[in-house]
Amino acid sequence: MHQSTRTVNVGLIGLGTVGGGVFQLIESHAEKYRRAYGIDLRIARACGLDESRARELGVTAEQFTTDWRDVVSDPRIDIVVEVIGGEHPATEIFTEAFAAGKHVVSANKALLGRHMAELAGAASAAGVQLRCEASCGGGIPIVGTLEHDLTGNNILAIAGIVNGTTNYILSRMTTEGLGYEEVLADAQRLGYAEADPTADVDGFDAASKIAILSSIGFTTRITTDDVYMQGIRKISAEDIEVARELGYAIKMLAIGRRTDEGVDIRVHPAMIPASHPLAGVNGAMNAVYVVGDAVGETMFYGAGAGAFPTASAIVGDVMNLAEDISAGVKPLPEPAPFARELPIRNVADLETRYYVRLTADGTDGVATGATEVLNQHGVTVERVIPRENGSFALLTDTCREGNMFAALGALSGAAAAVEVANVIRIEDIADWTQGVEAN
Numbered sequence: 001m002h003q004s005t006r007t008v009n010v011g012l013i014g015l016g017t018v019g020g021g022v023f024q025l026i027e028s029h030a031e032k033y034r035r036a037y038g039i040d041l042r043i044a045r046a047c048g049l050d051e052s053r054a055r056e057l058g059v060t061a062e063q064f065t066t067d068w069r070d071v072v073s074d075p076r077i078d079i080v081v082e083v084i085g086g087e088h089p090a091t092e093i094f095t096e097a098f099a100a101g102k103h104v105v106s107a108n109k110a111l112l113g114r115h116m117a118e119l120a121g122a123a124s125a126a127g128v129q130l131r132c133e134a135s136c137g138g139g140i141p142i143v144g145t146l147e148h149d150l151t152g153n154n155i156l157a158i159a160g161i162v163n164g165t166t167n168y169i170l171s172r173m174t175t176e177g178l179g180y181e182e183v184l185a186d187a188q189r190l191g192y193a194e195a196d197p198t199a200d201v202d203g204f205d206a207a208s209k210i211a212i213l214s215s216i217g218f219t220t221r222i223t224t225d226d227v228y229m230q231g232i233r234k235i236s237a238e239d240i241e242v243a244r245e246l247g248y249a250i251k252m253l254a255i256g257r258r259t260d261e262g263v264d265i266r267v268h269p270a271m272i273p274a275s276h277p278l279a280g281v282n283g284a285m286n287a288v289y290v291v292g293d294a295v296g297e298t299m300f301y302g303a304g305a306g307a308f309p310t311a312s313a314i315v316g317d318v319m320n321l322a323e324d325i326s327a328g329v330k331p332l333p334e335p336a337p338f339a340r341e342l343p344i345r346n347v348a349d350l351e352t353r354y355y356v357r358l359t360a361d362g363t364d365g366v367a368t369g370a371t372e373v374l375n376q377h378g379v380t381v382e383r384v385i386p387r388e389n390g391s392f393a394l395l396t397d398t399c400r401e402g403n404m405f406a407a408l409g410a411l412s413g414a415a416a417a418v419e420v421a422n423v424i425r426i427e428d429i430a431d432w433t434q435g436v437e438a439n
Contacts, residue, residue, distance in 0.1 A: 010069035014083035015048030021311030037045035098126040109133035113208030113224035123334035131317035139309030153292025157432040164284035166199035166252040202231035214256030220341040230268035249279035262343035348402035353426040377407035
């Protein structure tokens, strides 16, 4: 433990849900930080748009400002915490803070998922750090784990449930047999989903997180735009029922895998065995499953969002920086950002099994005809599962994704006999552990 030689001053930009949690944690734990760690940590400035909200939190008139520039230009500030989200003015906050010699801590996954290379490069050039533990998984300490604790490994796979909204929706659909639209409306009413749920239910939020985690885990630059995305809007109660009958659970997964052809990076609903630990992650909780060649399989579980779980990760980053600063030691600058060392694998080259739900008009022989169309495109049907009202599901053997979707295109255009209602990948979780060292 260092004995504090000077106060470490924090500038907090954003006093919403997460920012309020950060303010309250630092203020309420300040005496513990001094006593247990020898760190005198204080919030010198706090920026928000709503002065009444600031007063409710206990922000003093001396601390409060409505202009973020007052924070980044304050010579007392050592660490800037940005929790407003979005691209602007967050980008300007980062770059001006770096130019002023200040470290930045952020939970801004949307910005970092697309622009980490530029921002980390700016921090490195300025001799300061950019920290983002809270950007991936809320309170789950996964970024630091990949950056430090698992560096004795080649990371082989990162697979996770990293969006609480979609996990909440799928969990309730599973336990209560409800439809997607009904649960979404209830989630919006309860505050688990935004009025515009696009970022969550279509996979953008999860894509940003898996891009950041995979960049760190595979030491190669990956951005949100590299991630294949498919959302959960088409998942039905019938799909979940069939999955249960087959011994699977349907989860919205963010997956990054190191393969011989490059990084396999994708976000989509998938069927996984009901016995797998990720299948038991329910409600708004998150979990990240990491496989290293030496450590094997590990899983990190916790609250993926919320005021205090996210604030916990932010304050952890602040304290890591403050330990050196308070002792008069300059933290090491941000390392040079990763370059694109590995190619991104085309999702068309993915090989897995598929569940396909088809809606038929009741004509005899439709299942046989559909099977023949798939066979013509190199897709072997393993099993046909009749359902009510003339619909049926097909389970395929392992095939190439490009072949699968060519077959489905031909099937949809063949005639009016069938409609492709949904397609869900059956994830081969054994692939996640390929390359683990024998013990």
